[in-house]
Amino acid sequence: MFERTAPEQHDSLPDIPEPAENPLLFGHAEARAMLAAAYRAGKLHHALLFAGPRGTGKATLAFHLANHLLAHPDPAAAPARLEAPDTQAQTFRLLARGAHPGLLHLTRPFDERGKKFKTVITVDEIRRISRFLSMTASHGGYRIVIVDPADDLNTSAANALLKNLEEPPARTLFVLIAHSPGRLLPTIRSRCQTIKLQPLEAATLEDLLHRLDAPLPEDGQERNLLVERAGGSPRSAILLTQFGGLEIAQTLAQAAEGRRFDLAEAYRLAEAVAARDAQVQFDIFNRLVSDRLAEAATQAAEAGDLGRAARLATLWEETSDAVRQTETFNLDRKQHAMGLMRRLHEALGEMPAL
Numbered sequence: 001m002f003e004r005t006a007p008e009q010h011d012s013l014p015d016i017p018e019p020a021e022n023p024l025l026f027g028h029a030e031a032r033a034m035l036a037a038a039y040r041a042g043k044l045h046h047a048l049l050f051a052g053p054r055g056t057g058k059a060t061l062a063f064h065l066a067n068h069l070l071a072h073p074d075p076a077a078a079p080a081r082l083e084a085p086d087t088q089a090q091t092f093r094l095l096a097r098g099a100h101p102g103l104l105h106l107t108r109p110f111d112e113r114g115k116k117f118k119t120v121i122t123v124d125e126i127r128r129i130s131r132f133l134s135m136t137a138s139h140g141g142y143r144i145v146i147v148d149p150a151d152d153l154n155t156s157a158a159n160a161l162l163k164n165l166e167e168p169p170a171r172t173l174f175v176l177i178a179h180s181p182g183r184l185l186p187t188i189r190s191r192c193q194t195i196k197l198q199p200l201e202a203a204t205l206e207d208l209l210h211r212l213d214a215p216l217p218e219d220g221q222e223r224n225l226l227v228e229r230a231g232g233s234p235r236s237a238i239l240l241t242q243f244g245g246l247e248i249a250q251t252l253a254q255a256a257e258g259r260r261f262d263l264a265e266a267y268r269l270a271e272a273v274a275a276r277d278a279q280v281q282f283d284i285f286n287r288l289v290s291d292r293l294a295e296a297a298t299q300a301a302e303a304g305d306l307g308r309a310a311r312l313a314t315l316w317e318e319t320s321d322a323v324r325q326t327e328t329f330n331l332d333r334k335q336h337a338m339g340l341m342r343r344l345h346e347a348l349g350e351m352p353a354l
Contacts, residue, residue: 007098010108010117013280016212016238019059019148020105021096023084026208026234027200028061032082034195035065039075045193047165047174049150051181052197054287055235059148061197062175066144067092069173070102073141103144104132108152119324121147123156129164133172142171150176151183158185165191199232208234215241222246231291239287243280248273249288256345257292266341274333282333286323289340293319296348315347 006018017024025032038044050058067085071092072078085092094100106125108117129145137143145164147153153161162185165174176192178184200208205227209216214237217223229249230237239245248269255265272278273285297312319340326336 005093005096011283013235013238013242018096019063020098022060022063023087023092024208024211025057025060025064025084026204028057028197031061031195031197032064036068036078036080036082039069040078040080042075044075044173046168046172047176047192049176049178049181049184049189049192049194050197051178051194053199053231053233054179055233056197056199057234058177058179058197059146062146062148062177063095065175066103066146066173067095069142069144070095070100101135102137102141103146104128105146105148107148116327119152119327120154121150121152121157122154123160126153126157126160126164129161133164133169137171142173143169144173144175146175146177148177150178150188151180153184158188162188162191200234201232202227205230205232205234205237209237209241212238214238217241236287239280239284243284245281245284245288248281248284252285252288252292252341252344256341257348258345259349261342261345266338270334270337270341273337282337285337286319286340289344290316290319290323292344293347312347315343319343 002015002017004012004018004021006021009018012018035044035048050062052058064082064085068078068082071085071089087093091100095103098105106121106128108119108121109125110116111118132145133143135143147161150158150161165188168174174192176184176188181189181194206216206223212234217226226237226240226246229240229246236245240249251265251269255262255269269285273282275281293312293316297309297316300306300309300312322336322340325331326333
């Protein structure tokens with residue numbers, strides 16, 4: 001039976017390990033080999049940007065890299081490969097509990113007053129970096145800062161982080177996680193070595209889900225549909241299988257992607273995802289709408305319709321802002337969901353028939 005040791009995060013899922021405590025990392029062989037070789041040669045860039053789709057192992061890779069550096073402070077004596085961490089070793093256990101003195105993990109903080117996680121990474125979180133870097137590294141090793149995800153930095157926090165990236169102390173490593181790197185300040189991106197991580201292949205994704213004991217549909221056609229909708233993301237696959245994500249996706253498509261806006265289906269879905277105990281389902285709904293807009297924008301750009309692509313990209317940004325405002329100010333979730341579905345229908349209705 002899984003027992004969580006890592007601190008709970010804003011996007012934690014029941015019975016699923018946090019990246020800090022997850023010894024499993026599937027795929028990304030090229031990136032892992034490159035990082036291990038760069039560290040061993042003493043050529044590891046001081047700031048890395050792990051970019052790629054949500055839920056594909058970027059944060060897990062960041063913690064595996066941190067474990068590698070902290071467990072092997074002498075680069076020349078480090079293993080040539082980024083192996084799975086030893087779960088019984090002190091380094092891994094301290095990282096899992098968020099207690100290792102050589103690592104600072106910055107993510108959305110918990111608001112004690114509001115009793116929920118904030119919707120952004122605040123400047124107060126970034127100010128912790130200066131205090132962290134002022135401490136002497138144990139055994140002369142690295143001090144590592146993971147920003148997860150950097151997409152959640154507000155403007156003040158992004159500018160504060162930029163100052164830290166400009167003149168980092170020796171043997172300091174920044175790892176920024178980004179689902180949408182284009183949203184980061186260009187000056188932040190320019191100071192990082194970008195490592196693009198690809199979605200997992202279907203067979204690799206299924207293998208990982210089996211290792212996580214995630215329930216998969218017995219029917220082969222349904223399992224293929226799950227893998228297709230997950231887009232190479234283990235997190236998406238888990239959301240789809242364990243939290244009604246497939247049903248949400250199917251109802252969303254029926255309500256918002258037909259020739260006519262299906263008001264009855266939209267209302268039924270809005271009621272379901274806006275329920276008091278449906279936070280995960282609400283998050284899935286918002287992510288599905290956002291991903292559908294991103295997909296449509298990409299299709300428009302590839303077809304050469306740059307004006308439409310720009311409009312969809314703007315709507316994607318507005319959708320992200322609407323989600324944040326709904327969460328921050330406790331706005332009516334049902335009204336929010338209905339509004340998103342109607343805007344999605346209008347946006348997709350402009351698309352040329354295939």
